[in-house]
Amino acid sequence: MPQQSSQTILDVVTWIQRHLDAGLSYRFACRVGMCGSCAMMVNGIPRWTCRTHVNKVMRDNSLTIEPLRNLPLIKDLACDMSEFFEKWTDSKGYFQGSTTRHDPVSTLSPNSPQRRVADAATECINCAICYASCDVVNWNRDYLGPAALNRAWSLQNDERDSASAERLSVVAGDAGCHQCHSQQGCATYCPNELNPTASIAGLKRMVAKAYVRGELGAGGKGRQGPESDA
Amino acid sequence: MLEVRLYLAQRASAAIMAPLVLIHLGVMIYTIQGGVDAAEILERTRGSFFWGANYGLFVIAVSVHAAIGLRNILREWLSLRGIGLAIISWIFFAGLLMAGLRAVAAVVIA
Amino acid sequence: MKPHRQQPLYFAFLLHRLSGLGLALFLPFHFYVLALALEGNAELDQFLHWSASPLVKFAESGLVFLLAIHLFGGLRLLALENLPWSNSHKNYAAMALAGGFFVACGFLLRAF
Numbered sequence: 061m062p063q064q065s066s067q068t069i070l071d072v073v074t075w076i077q078r079h080l081d082a083g084l085s086y087r088f089a090c091r092v093g094m095c096g097s098c099a100m101m102v103n104g105i106p107r108w109t110c111r112t113h114v115n116k117v118m119r120d121n122s123l124t125i126e127p128l129r130n131l132p133l134i135k136d137l138a139c140d141m142s143e144f145f146e147k148w149t150d151s152k153g154y155f156q157g158s159t160t161r162h163d164p165v166s167t168l169s170p171n172s173p174q175r176r177v178a179d180a181a182t183e184c185i186n187c188a189i190c191y192a193s194c195d196v197v198n199w200n201r202d203y204l205g206p207a208a209l210n211r212a213w214s215l216q217n218d219e220r221d222s223a224s225a226e227r228l229s230v231v232a233g234d235a236g237c238h239q240c241h242s243q244q245g246c247a248t249y250c251p252n253e254l255n256p257t258a259s260i261a262g263l264k265r266m267v268a269k270a271y272v273r274g275e276l277g278a279g280g281k282g283r284q285g286p287e288s289d290a
Numbered sequence: 291m292l293e294v295r296l297y298l299a300q301r302a303s304a305a306i307m308a309p310l311v312l313i314h315l316g317v318m319i320y321t322i323q324g325g326v327d328a329a330e331i332l333e334r335t336r337g338s339f340f341w342g343a344n345y346g347l348f349v350i351a352v353s354v355h356a357a358i359g360l361r362n363i364l365r366e367w368l369s370l371r372g373i374g375l376a377i378i379s380w381i382f383f384a385g386l387l388m389a390g391l392r393a394v395a396a397v398v399i400a
Numbered sequence: 401m402k403p404h405r406q407q408p409l410y411f412a413f414l415l416h417r418l419s420g421l422g423l424a425l426f427l428p429f430h431f432y433v434l435a436l437a438l439e440g441n442a443e444l445d446q447f448l449h450w451s452a453s454p455l456v457k458f459a460e461s462g463l464v465f466l467l468a469i470h471l472f473g474g475l476r477l478l479a480l481e482n483l484p485w486s487n488s489h490k491n492y493a494a495m496a497l498a499g500g501f502f503v504a505c506g507f508l509l510r511a512f
């Protein structure tokens with residue numbers, strides 16, 4: 061195939077679909093690293109293909125492009141992302157406020173230590189690259205995974221959020237943060253340079269504190285699967 | 291909640307063992323010169339409260355620590371789950387604890 | 401090994417797990433030997449005499465290495481989980497490995 065300057069992996073896949081195999085299925089939307097839909101395994105490493113230049117990752121003039129690891133395949137290069145997003149909601153990865161539109165808008169200092177911690181974990185684009193790079197996900201299918209836990213950590217540090225006790229009991233569950241062995245595959249490959257390992261370490265500390273104080277709810281089973289009681 | 295408890299037990303036993311292992315490494319390197327014999331070891335340990343407590347604590351901590359570590363490996367690398375996993379982990383824990391306490395008794399109690 | 405695993409902190413994880421496994425399997429044997437003292441010094445001495453051979457000493461220094469890297473690697477993990485975040489864990493892992501070698505070499509040097 062013709063090589064061009066600044067050619068991305070996504071360009072390659074698109075070229076293949078246009079010229080070699082019109083039925084090739086894959087996902088993309090923004091092409092500028094915003095939407096997180098284009099992740100694939102490139103030479104065995106999970107990458108955002110729209111921002112990955114061919115000349116940076118080509119080995120011996122060849123490229124192997126595969127669907128993301130750790131997710132069920134739909135077709136060709138398109139994976140079923142359901143479990144990734146389900147775990148995101150299972151771990152209460154959404155903001156839950158306690159005020160209404162009639163209350164005054166809360167003021168947040170962007171410089172408070174807690175806000176900085178929350179901010180450091182916010183720029184996630186849901187690309188599942190960390191999920192694909194995590195071996196614990198591979199070894200324990202229930203494990204919530206780096207992205208969901210990273211999101212939970214961000215919310216745990218949002219002073220406006222009102223579901224922190226509940227969320228903490230979920231992330232402390234049998235599929236939660238304690239499964240992580242801190243190999244930092246997630247942090248190594250996250251295209252936005254987020255650090256789920258650090259977030260998960262924070263959750264472990266938070267859970268330990270709550271446990272010692274007897275504040276940890278018993279409800280935290282995480283994903284209820286046939287294996288979740290092991 | 292089980293995983294929280296295991297995690298905390300794993301880290302607490304690790305923290306307990308860290309200084310004990312440092313001492314153990316130091317003693318080993320110190321005494322290995324010129325070879326070791328039973329009399330030399332037992333002279334140090336027999337009737338010693340310090341060494342009895344040191345090794346006793348180590349045995350308890352290491353049984354907890356190793357059993358949890360082994361459980362992780364069985365779970366993640368051999369996909370063992372449920373009751374089988376629990377039984378093997380508990381047996382390993384109990385076996386190690388008993389063998390260890392017996393060894394401590396052998397070198398500390400005359 | 402799969403390409404995504406080829407990064408220093410995965411090796412650190414693997415080394416920690418395998419050294420732990422090695423130590424866990426060695427411990428019952430270690431305890432068994434010490435318990436020989438129950439049957440009198442002679443039994444234990446017989447073993448210690450055997451263990452004075454150079455080959456066994458090398459094997460022992462291997463165990464010392466496992467113990468030392470598991471200790472240092474474990475301290476690194478305790479620090480990672482409980483202290484403020486540091487971006488230098490690749491360096492710390494390398495230091496733990498070097499420390500293990502250092503201790504094992506120290507043992508070997510004194511053993512001969």
Ligand code: SF4
Pocket residue numbers: 190193194195196197205206239240241242243244245246247256257260
């Ligand atoms: S650090 Fe934890 S979450 Fe990240 S890849 Fe490793 S096990 Fe998975």
Ligand code: SF4
Pocket residue numbers: 096183184185186187188189190191206207210249250251252253254256
């Ligand atoms: S944490 Fe990083 S790698 Fe994981 S989904 Fe978010 S942006 Fe992607």
Ligand code: FES
Pocket residue numbers: 088089090091092093094095096097098099108109110111
């Ligand atoms: S296409 Fe949107 S991130 Fe790559």
